Amino acid sequence: MAPSQPSLSDSDSLKRPALVLASASPRRLALLGQIGIVPDDVVSTDVDEEPRPGELPRALAQRLAREKADHAASQRQDAALIIGADTVVAVGRRILPKAEDEKTARACLRLLSGRNHKVLTAVALRPTVGWVDGVANERLVETSVTFHRLTDSQIDALIANGDWQGKAGGYAIQGAAAAHIRQIGGSYSAVVGLPLFETAQLLRGQPRRQGGWIA
Known part of the structure; x- marks a missing residue:
């Protein structure tokens, strides 16, 4: 009797699920490429990034990373793994905004001048419903950054x-701004937008498939 051929489901179970970056940030895409990871798809997510009343910086970064990954995962039925990430800059408990105009950027730089601040970057992995073996996981990376005292010029x-x-x-x-940063303690890539070591560790923690994302 000839050996039976693997069924379609057996074959599918060996395939690497699609990897999706839930971010339109070119910086995060470039960072993944730096460690040899090319997502199968890149999507933007419509998530309200305003802090909730009383929400602290760490909690905000974690929530937004989860919401981005969850939103992207909910849009797919195929076997896929979603990467969501968010970066929050904070001075103490004060969350600094994303600068959309010169006035906001100038106010942020004046606040950061001559002092230490925290950059909190969260990354969340979420499997889609089409990949039942995938593991949801996340990390938060805190990096300390210090500017020297900036002159008006x-x-x-x-x-x-x-x-x-x-x-x-x-x-x-x-x-x-790199010319004015006196010290950094922690992950440089996390400040850019994605902690590469932690992201790689999360990907390594997923069930192995043919052609896994990273060695």
Whole structure:
């Protein structure tokens, strides 16, 4: 008797589920590429990022990462794993906004001048209903960043550069602001937008399939 052929379900169970990045951020996509990970799909999510009354920075980052991943997962029925992430910049309990205009960016830089602040980046993994073996998991990474004391002309130059647009806290560590950051304690990639070591660890923790995302 000839050996039986594997059924379609057996074959499907060996395939690597699609990897989806639930973020339109080009920085997060580039960071994944840095460690050899290319998502099968990239989607933006319509999530209200305003802090809730009394919500602390850590809780906000974790909630938004979960909501982004959950929203993207709910839109798919195939076997897929969703990566959601969010970055929050805070001085103590004060959450700094994403700078959408020069006034906001300037206010953030003045607040950060000469002091230490925290960058909290959460990453959440969510399997879709089509991948029953997938494991939901998440991490929160806290990084300490210290600016030297900025002069008015230095703040003017950072504003003129323009890379603050849409950035939490009004600066991009991979941009012109790097010339004014005296010290960083923790994950540089998390400040950019995605903690690479922790993300890789989360992916390694998923059930193994052919052509897994990372060694």
